[in-house]
Amino acid sequence: xxxxxxxxxxxxxxxxxxxxxxxxxxxxxxxxxxxxxxxxxxxxxxxxxxxxxxxxxxxxxxxxxxxxxxxxxxxxxxxxxxxxxxxxxxxxxxxxxxxxxxxxxxxxxxxxxxxxxxxxxxxxxxxxxxxxxxxxxxxxxxxxxxxxxxxxxxxxxxxxxxxxxxxxxxxxxxxxxxxxxxxxxxxxxxxxxxxxxxxxxxxxxxxxxxxxxxxxxxxxxxxxxxxxxxxxxxxxxxxxxxxxxxxxxxxxxxxxxxxxxxxxxxxxxxxxxxxxxxxxxxxxxxxxxxxxxxxxxxxxxxxxxxxxxxxxxxxxxxxxxxxxxxxxxxxxxxxxxxxxxxxxxxxxxxxxxxxxxxxxxxxxxxxxxxxxxxxxxxxxxxxxxxxxxxxxxxxxxxxxxxxxxxxxxxxxxxxxxxxxxxxxxxxxxxxxxxxxxxxxxxxxxxxxxxxxxxxxxxxxxxxxxxxxxxxxxxxxxxxxxxxxxxxxxxxxxxxxxxxxxxxxxxxxxxxxxxxxxxxxxxxxxxxxxxxxxxxxxxxxxxxxxxxxxxxxxxxxxxxxxxxxxxxxxxxxxxxxxxxxxxxxxxxxxxxxxxxxxxxxxxxxxxxxxxxxxxxxxxxxxxxxxxxxxxxxxxxxxxxxxxxxxxxxxxxxxxxxxxxxxxxxxxxxxxxxxxxxxxxxxxxxxxxxxxxxxxxxxxxxxxxxxxxxxxxxxxxxxx
Amino acid sequence: xxxxxxxxxxxxxxxxxxxxxxxxxxxxxxxxxxxxxxxxxxxxxxxxxxxxxxxxxxxxxxxxxxxxxxxxxxxxxxxxxxxxxxxxxxxxxxxxxxxxxxxxxxxxxxxxxxxxxxxxxxxxxxxxxxxxxxxxxxxxxxxxxxxxxxxxxxxxxxxxxxxxxxxxxxxxxx
Numbered sequence: 001x002x003x004x005x006x007x008x009x010x011x012x013x014x015x016x017x018x019x020x021x022x023x024x025x026x027x028x029x030x031x032x033x034x035x036x037x038x039x040x041x042x043x044x045x046x047x048x049x050x051x052x053x054x055x056x057x058x059x060x061x062x063x064x065x066x067x068x069x070x071x072x073x074x075x076x077x078x079x080x081x082x083x084x085x086x087x088x089x090x091x092x093x094x095x096x097x098x099x100x101x102x103x104x105x106x107x108x109x110x111x112x113x114x115x116x117x118x119x120x121x122x123x124x125x126x127x128x129x130x131x132x133x134x135x136x137x138x139x140x141x142x143x144x145x146x147x148x149x150x151x152x153x154x155x156x157x158x159x160x161x162x163x164x165x166x167x168x169x170x171x172x173x174x175x176x177x178x179x180x181x182x183x184x185x186x187x188x189x190x191x192x193x194x195x196x197x198x199x200x201x202x203x204x205x206x207x208x209x210x211x212x213x214x215x216x217x218x219x220x221x222x223x224x225x226x227x228x229x230x231x232x233x234x235x236x237x238x239x240x241x242x243x244x245x246x247x248x249x250x251x252x253x254x255x256x257x258x259x260x261x262x263x264x265x266x267x268x269x270x271x272x273x274x275x276x277x278x279x280x281x282x283x284x285x286x287x288x289x290x291x292x293x294x295x296x297x298x299x300x301x302x303x304x305x306x307x308x309x310x311x312x313x314x315x316x317x318x319x320x321x322x323x324x325x326x327x328x329x330x331x332x333x334x335x336x337x338x339x340x341x342x343x344x345x346x347x348x349x350x351x352x353x354x355x356x357x358x359x360x361x362x363x364x365x366x367x368x369x370x371x372x373x374x375x376x377x378x379x380x381x382x383x384x385x386x387x388x389x390x391x392x393x394x395x396x397x398x399x400x401x402x403x404x405x406x407x408x409x410x411x412x413x414x415x416x417x418x419x420x421x422x423x424x425x426x427x428x429x430x431x432x433x434x435x436x437x438x439x440x441x442x443x444x445x446x447x448x449x450x451x452x453x454x455x456x457x458x459x460x461x462x463x464x465x466x467x468x469x470x471x472x473x474x475x476x477x478x479x480x481x482x483x484x485x486x487x488x489x490x491x492x493x494x495x496x497x498x499x500x501x502x503x504x505x506x507x508x509x510x511x512x513x514x515x516x517x518x519x520x521x522x523x524x525x526x527x528x529x530x531x532x533x534x535x536x537x538x539x540x541x542x543x544x545x546x547x548x549x550x551x552x553x554x555x556x557x558x559x560x561x562x563x564x565x566x567x568x569x570x571x572x573x574x575x576x577x578x579x580x581x582x583x584x585x586x587x588x589x590x591x592x593x594x595x596x597x598x599x600x601x602x603x604x605x606x607x608x609x610x611x612x613x614x615x616x617x618x619x620x621x622x623x624x625x626x627x628x629x630x631x632x633x634x635x636x637x638x639x640x641x642x643x644x645x646x647x648x649x650x651x652x653x654x655x656x657x658x659x660x661x662x663x664x665x666x667x668x669x670x671x672x673x674x675x676x677x678x679x680x681x682x683x684x685x686x687x688x689x690x691x692x693x694x695x696x697x698x699x700x701x702x703x704x705x706x707x708x709x710x711x712x713x714x715x716x717x718x
Numbered sequence: 719x720x721x722x723x724x725x726x727x728x729x730x731x732x733x734x735x736x737x738x739x740x741x742x743x744x745x746x747x748x749x750x751x752x753x754x755x756x757x758x759x760x761x762x763x764x765x766x767x768x769x770x771x772x773x774x775x776x777x778x779x780x781x782x783x784x785x786x787x788x789x790x791x792x793x794x795x796x797x798x799x800x801x802x803x804x805x806x807x808x809x810x811x812x813x814x815x816x817x818x819x820x821x822x823x824x825x826x827x828x829x830x831x832x833x834x835x836x837x838x839x840x841x842x843x844x845x846x847x848x849x850x851x852x853x854x855x856x857x858x859x860x861x862x863x864x865x866x867x868x869x870x871x872x873x874x875x876x877x878x879x880x881x882x883x884x885x886x887x888x889x890x891x892x
Contacts, residue, residue: 676755680758
């Protein structure tokens, strides 16, 4: 149980870290965004608290230090700069490491070094001279709250005269604190709470309502009202009243310091009533009157304002309904978390249903029974929409991986001394979880390429009359049942002449070959020529375009390059929405059935067997063009007699067409893809298998690999 | 423990009788259409749909280098699970016929004598004598974890080599 909780905790912290990373990236763009700094501070605080609960001391220490830095930033003692951001990003990585390894497996020395580097920054920022409003001294005597019958308004402490404060970011909070009679029995000390409030900030006002109504019965009534002006967060105030949530009400009165307004103080003074809290409506009305301040959470305050006119109990109820309402409102925007495993299971069950549905269809057609056919049709419709529904639950938006890329762009451009503006469009586009998971690596390499080889250094760019900052655009959008992802940069582009000469040098093409621009770009996908360093002369990159293409093809996708010298490069990736169920064409050779993904098919046709066999060089003539063909009957070692008329399926391969020869084309089949299993991991022709309506198995052809294996078109005459 | 009785399923391959622990057996299936996967070793007959999973079926005679036959229609497929690389896997094994399920005490299982044995002892868990028959108990995990094997010793190394060469040739041809 504890393990489960811990797992959940880790997941949550990782999520928080992602959020923190996102916030930091935004902060980097807008370093003066106070709200963001506060948000960052808050998230750090939450992480620290959660880690503390699970005894992850190292995480706590680290976060605490980080928090200190941002406290300084918030208090304007430190400025956001590159150093600070870099250490923040590194800290996020470090905390991730700490949390996932349960604070163990961490090199102590390494950890201490890291802490030191943060401490240095804190030290530096702490010693900076900052303009600060002199701290006002409290008169110790005024903090004497427990004097019962102290009806004197002088009890109100920390009265500030109209010291005009430049610090407009301060917020005035209003707190009503009504401790229950058993507060001391619960081990809570009112005095310490009160002193905590008064020490909380410079601007604090405590209104004491302690009186005894019935001295004989020794009955005391105690409650307080606090006004706190602070730039700290609401959560920090809530921290004081921890374990007292039911006995406190906290309201945000104004986003300015009300305690420095004479009118406000006057209002408090004149309206004071020992037996009653202030009329809330008056307070709020007043706050709107005295300045142009906007009330935050107006609604909340309003409803509370009405509540103050009612009896206390009612008030409490309303407060709780307000609380509930906001909670419900929050819940609506959030979605349910479902483990990936459960979704896989759902998908599995739906897949089984699709297979059973195919069986039902097959037999209902055979039976020719109207009633059964009607049921089968209905069942068909329902399972189709169930399938679509289940598929859509597995879709996740690609923004989940975008964060990593933003970080990558940031780190890499700093490292390479380039200035890059990373623009993301359509990050809400959704893809199957499995695709998104497998997409991040190839996309990362493409983005890395764009920064490393595409975008020029600022000086180079200025010489070329380009803006200092390069732009990398990441664009995602739907196109039919596909998702298109484009990565465009406005960098140096690809030199087609250079690729051509490289290809000639490496004997991939001949000097006299006339290649279209597209064909030249496709040369980049040939292993051995693909590495961009040979083209741009920049080194330090591992993965070639060939590997990227491979991984995209594995996702049943496709990739294309387009580029113009000095204007930039655009890489287009086409992906299916989902991996587990695809539309296929069912074909057969010698009664063995195969499936071809429809997305790969261009067209189909017939060919006489003898004519086919008489063609030279395994190329047939279709519509006046020579098309390489693969005679699968012999390639797959079938020994039975061929049919007179062969069926041809033309499939796309890069930019060319290849003909696959079968006995029969049976028809379309919605294939639930199943893995072939361990024993077949070394075969290269099938990407999986699917169960047909009659319960038998058909293999799904991996046309790309098949063609690569059986033809030589990759090596010569593209 | 050693006196505890365990259940075994006996089956026939060529003129030999083997047995496996019934715990390893998922189901015995009638022969059915097996989808051949091209460009795989000969002993892999292909794949079938077993309870929604696509599972390989192997020709046990061929895997054990026993005599091949042409007509499999009367044969059966024993669906087994076995452990390979600490992972549980499922596989179908074609055998001539299944005979019966019997119980036997662990203590009564004899070691197969090293000398003069026809069998590669690595894959044999032990031996039982029932009436006039000697039954070899197979170590399922070991038998199905290796790619190619010769369970019968008398098949000479030369023949095995030849077979391997043949498959290699096929691969290089393509």
